[in-house]
Amino acid sequence: MSKTILVTGGAGYVGSHCVLEFLQHNYNVIVVDNLVNAVKLENQEMPESLIRVERLANKKLEKYLTGDLKDQQFIDEIFANNHIDIVVHFAALKSVGESVAKPLEYYENNVSGTINLLKSMRKSKVTKLIFSSSATVYGDPEVLPLVETLPTGQTCTNPYGRSKHMVEVVLKDLCKSSPEWSVMSLRYFNPVGAHSSGDIGEDPQEIPNNLMPFVTQVAVGMRPELKIFGGDYNTPDGTGVRDYIHIEDLSNGHLKALEQITTELWKDFHPINLGTGRGYSVLEVISTFESANGVKIPYKIVDRRPGDVTELYADAKLANEKLGWTATRDMYDMCASAWKWQSKNPKGYKRD
Numbered sequence: 001m002s003k004t005i006l007v008t009g010g011a012g013y014v015g016s017h018c019v020l021e022f023l024q025h026n027y028n029v030i031v032v033d034n035l036v037n038a039v040k041l042e043n044q045e046m047p048e049s050l051i052r053v054e055r056l057a058n059k060k061l062e063k064y065l066t067g068d069l070k071d072q073q074f075i076d077e078i079f080a081n082n083h084i085d086i087v088v089h090f091a092a093l094k095s096v097g098e099s100v101a102k103p104l105e106y107y108e109n110n111v112s113g114t115i116n117l118l119k120s121m122r123k124s125k126v127t128k129l130i131f132s133s134s135a136t137v138y139g140d141p142e143v144l145p146l147v148e149t150l151p152t153g154q155t156c157t158n159p160y161g162r163s164k165h166m167v168e169v170v171l172k173d174l175c176k177s178s179p180e181w182s183v184m185s186l187r188y189f190n191p192v193g194a195h196s197s198g199d200i201g202e203d204p205q206e207i208p209n210n211l212m213p214f215v216t217q218v219a220v221g222m223r224p225e226l227k228i229f230g231g232d233y234n235t236p237d238g239t240g241v242r243d244y245i246h247i248e249d250l251s252n253g254h255l256k257a258l259e260q261i262t263t264e265l266w267k268d269f270h271p272i273n274l275g276t277g278r279g280y281s282v283l284e285v286i287s288t289f290e291s292a293n294g295v296k297i298p299y300k301i302v303d304r305r306p307g308d309v310t311e312l313y314a315d316a317k318l319a320n321e322k323l324g325w326t327a328t329r330d331m332y333d334m335c336a337s338a339w340k341w342q343s344k345n346p347k348g349y350k351r352d
């Protein structure tokens with residue numbers, strides 16, 4: 001019988017791509033989202049991203065619920081009223097800059113929201129969780145590539161990263177408290193790009209905090225130029241280096257995680273990097289974007305952004321060994337798909 005997955009934050013960028021992958025592989029999916037970073041158009045019952053996901057999958061969600069993880073009663077009721085096998089937990093606030101200005105909101109949403117979810121899960125004896133963690137838990141690294149056994153939390157540079165680290169600490173302690181739990185903490189590097197259809201993609205509701213949506217918004221004429229934060233890093237061209245991962249590789253990583261989490265091997269807490277293992281500088285991303293899409297990206301190098309680190313890239317071996325997963329798409333695919341989405345949807349999910 002098909003398993004039922006509760007997906008929190010499923011209307012967002014990563015969530016919507018994963019929900020599509022899950023529906024296409026015959027999982028029943030219940031999505032909960034508070035719409036803090038998703039678009040629901042007037043007279044629609046679901047966020048636009050999920051309407052498109054259902055169309056692409058040619059399959060319906062089992063249920064969509066608008067609601068907030070900060071509301072314990074609401075979460076309790078979801079578990080009381082539905083049979084759920086596995087939870088995939090994307091819901092979080094994710095802007096590094098905003099987290100510095102609003103630490104309490106970030107800790108409340110990301111840490112307390114997760115604790116509420118875990119309490120409801122425990123009450124209903126649902127003990128399998130796939131958590132969206134982040135490379136930011138490694139902080140400002142002393143060694144590269146970043147391997148899962150390195151210490152985390154000690155050099156986190158902002159409340160967002162610390163909130164992800166705190167949740168990992170909670171999850172580890174929870175797994176220690178009872179052998180029933182199986183938790184995979186997927187540490188994403190930098191997810192970019194869009195589904196090959198160009199119908200779903202990243203649609204930040206504020207000024208983009210990440211490079212690729214900024215690039216595509218400049219390309220489409222929404223913004224005059226790209227600001228590159230720092231041209232004096234100790235890297236070959238002076239700009240920061242990151243490990244970018246195509247969103248479809250990332251969603252495939254979640255599918256592998258779902259397929260495996262029910263086996264005994266995954267009892268306890270398991271952090272796993274999802275990255276390619278290869279770093280690209282900002283200037284390399286821009287030049288690949290320009291050649292993949294035939295579009296010019298005007299840019300200006302400005303001061304470094306507080307909290308940014310020089311270079312991050314993953315050791316991606318564990319995901320390969322344990323999940324049988326490896327990223328297959330390159331920077332060209334990432335840039336081409338990001339542009340396909342943005343040029344097909346200049347205003348993102350909004351119609352006007």
Ligand SMILES: NC(=O)c1ccc[n+]([C@@H]2O[C@H](COP(=O)([O-])OP(=O)(O)OC[C@H]3O[C@@H](n4cnc5c(N)ncnc54)[C@H](O)[C@@H]3O)[C@@H](O)[C@H]2O)c1
Binds near residue numbers: 014034036037190191
């Ligand atoms: N995109 C990245 O670069 C990146 C990198 C590393 C980790 N992550 C993590 O992956 C997850 C998904 O990221 P994303 O890029 O899809 O972000 P997103 O903002 O597009 O999606 C998150 C979704 O969660 C919802 N949400 C937030 N707080 C909620 C709450 N309290 N209750 C219910 N819904 C809530 C939002 O409305 C949104 O639809 C997040 O946990 C994020 O921290 C993202």
